[in-house]
Amino acid sequence: MSLRPLTAPWFHAPAGHEKLWIGVALVWCFVMSLMMPYWHFRGKQNSTGEAYTVKPDAFLERTQKFVEANRVGTFKNPIANALAAELPIVEPPPGGDAYLIGRMWQWYPALRLRVGETYRIHLSALDLQHGFSLQPLNMNFQAVPGYDHVLTLTPTSKGEYTIVCNEFCGIGHHAMTGKIFVE
Amino acid sequence: MTTASATLPVGPHSLAAPDAPKRVCDTTGLGVCLAAQRFIKLHAVVGIVFLLLGGIAALLLALTRWQTVHLLPADWFYRVITFHGINMLILWILFFEVAILYFACTSPLNAKLYSRKVAWVGFILMLTGAIMVDWIILVGKADVMMTSYLPLLAHPAFYLGIILVAVGTLVGVYNFFATLYVAKRDRAYEGSMPIVTFGALAAAIIAVVTLLHGAVVMIPTFTYSMGWTAQPDPIWYRIIWWGLGHQSQQVNVCAMVTVWYLLSNVIVGAKPVNETVCRTAFTLYILFINLASAHHLLVDPGVGATWKIWNTSYAMYLAVLASMIHGFTVPGGVEIAMRERGYNRGLFGWVVALPWRNPALSGTVLSVIIFGFLGGITGVTLGTQQINIIAHNTLRIPGHFHVTVVGGTTLAFMALAYYVIPLIFQRDFIWRGLARIQPWLFGIGITLLAFGMSFAGSLGVSRRSWDVDAQGVYGPAVHLWLGVLGIGGVLAFIGLLAFVLLCVGTLFFGQKNNGRPMADWGTPPIQAGAQIGSLANSHTATRGTIVLTLVFLACFVVYYFANWKALADVWPVR
Secondary structure (H helix, E strand, O other): OOOOOEOOOOOOOOOHHHHHHHHHHHHHHHHHHHHHHHHHHHOOEOOOOOEEEOOHHHHHHHHHHHHHHHEEEEEEOOOOOOOOOEEEEEOOOOOOEEEEEEEOOEEEOEEEEOOOOOEEEEEEEOOOOEEEEEEOOOEEEEEOOOEEEEEEEOOOOOEEEEEEEOOOOOOOHHHOEEEEEEO | OOOOHHHOOOOOOEOOOOOOOEEEOOOOOOEEEHHHHHHHHHHHHHHHHHHHHHHHHHHHHHHHHOOOOOOOOHHHHHHHHHHHHHHHHHHHHHHHHHHHHHHHOOHHHOEOOOOHHHHHHHHHHHHHHHHHHHHHHHOOOOOOOOOOOOOOOOOHHHHHHHHHHHHHHHHHHHHHHHHHHHHHHOOOOOOEOOHHHHHHHHHHHHHHHHHHHHHHHHHHHHHHHOOOOOOOOHHHHHHHHHHHHHHHHHHHHHHHHHHHHHHHHHHHOOOOOOHHHHHHHHHHHHHHHHHHHHHHOOOOOOOOHHHHHHHHOHHHHHHHHHHHHHHHHHHHHHHHHHHHOOOOOOOOHHHHOOOOOOHHHHHHHHHHHHHHHHHHHHHHHHOOOOHHHHOOOEOHHHHHHHHHHHHHHHHHHHHHHHHHHHHHOOEEOOOHHHHHHHHHHHHHHHHHHHHHHHHHHHOOOEOOOOOOOOOOOOOHHHHHHHHHHHHHHHHHHHHHHHHHHHHHHHHHHOEEOOOOOOOOOOOOOOOOOOOOOOOOOOOOOOHHHHHHHHHHHHHHHHHHHHHHHHHHOOOOEO
């Protein structure tokens, strides 16, 4: 009885169908456990969480230096009343570092990357936590104030990509966007 | 029983003690402690009130994310989403779970509740905290989402309210443990506690660990909000907060599985296929669930790949193994019980013969299917370290947990209410026709909602976002899936409203059933020539169940590897 105390001995080793199912389920659990280390070494998409502590104003300063040194143009947002109406377009050297700020409510600056090159994208937030969500690829990473989150990223397709914010950050959250152009 | 201890007199906390305030249930023959009965009633009723509040919020949210309707303004959307999360995930569930704990430690053990005073203290703390949190959200001083990620900051009353709810719950859990202790000491029962009490015990142990995490994270956040201490580190906050946020969902899983065992026993007389296996599975939850906080930090900075991978698989997925075991033993127990009752045709004759018009049965079956096939498969897959890159903070996440905690836990608790109200409140349900379709309305609604969320999320739509037109990236397919979300949400709300009306209506107008068994919802009659217990020692009678679980595994494998394929298509990153 499920609702009455057990007075007879109730220890029985699994047998028959129970044993079969437990065995099959256990094997599946092992397969799933091993997929992650396998992908870490053999797969190309991993989140290693490489990060360094950084004060928000220091990160802002680094980003501004990066923008001044590498600015190649200006992005004018075609969406009416966009919160980021205008962003500098910045092209980091191939294999080099790029800085990307999440703040209420824009991703600053816009980046221009070359297809097939690998970049170290430094991602951080200045005020609240923000969510880096690259669309329409649907790649998502967390931006946290105080943490310089380094994404070693290799664009493999050309086009215009939009960064959406997917961590709640106040009343303008849904309209917080940024841009990555890949040529 | 002729054991030595049985001949000793029982102590004061046994219902067999001469002056114990009790009654004997006219339907099940179990003893009911009157003090426990009062607190089961109180917690269940208050829980259902918060369910209604959270449900109204859910309707408003569904009608806002349904982009064609787009009902609420942005500020109220974020306010209502905070309100919805707190009321559903914390208040409704915790109040109802304390009710389940008070039941599980008294009637099945023939024991008296340890202390009415302690129960009052816990209840009043919980209720005070709950009202405080709901009030501060509605006046617009805590638009921080349920997770309230620092540096986002709410009014101190928000944190204080949550702390009070947590402490109140801990007091209730203490009363549960104390009752178990005095029941054993006073020889209220002989032998081992039944599986329902064991499952509740597992849930209570996880709840203690969960609520301690809550204290560790909420107290410094409260003192920071008062201006007394410095701001806690945001990543530290995320790690510890999810020790509260994720593990509390494991409490729900544990409580839900307990309800599955309870209802399958009450309705068709099912027993655990193998007590050892079922109890070991509950123990696996206790041992391996504590690492699951990592599932929310898989694309975070500051925690490394090794930490993420190890904690993702919660030590080789042993907690997932536990759920897969229950997913076999619960339907397996039902299959054996049905075959013993003479429903022996083919592989699935016993499924066809189940009393489908019994809302507790349909609710339980839907809960098992929705939780397992939809919630479980999506949860393990989205929580895989690398796959999380294409899922984190998108609508796929709420698409997952609405089929675990809503389609699974809430639906199981609703199914339970179809027996709690006749047996504990002693009133037979009104509008029985409506009751028979209610689990279907709610289950189908929540499934549609979750499909809409999951597919919109796969197209990149983020969760907790008021609008999908401001970004200029989402096309017509997104609007279609958000429409499915909206329609599912409305349907689920109708199911929820029907449930609340049925419960409240029955409390006021249901026919009293003291002195006679409750009005039967439908149970499978025993066929001529059938004998209960004939398959008690068979380990191969669960032919249908083993086929069903293998189908489940096939779905799991396909979904899991399809997601690896989708991940392989995005840009290389590390």
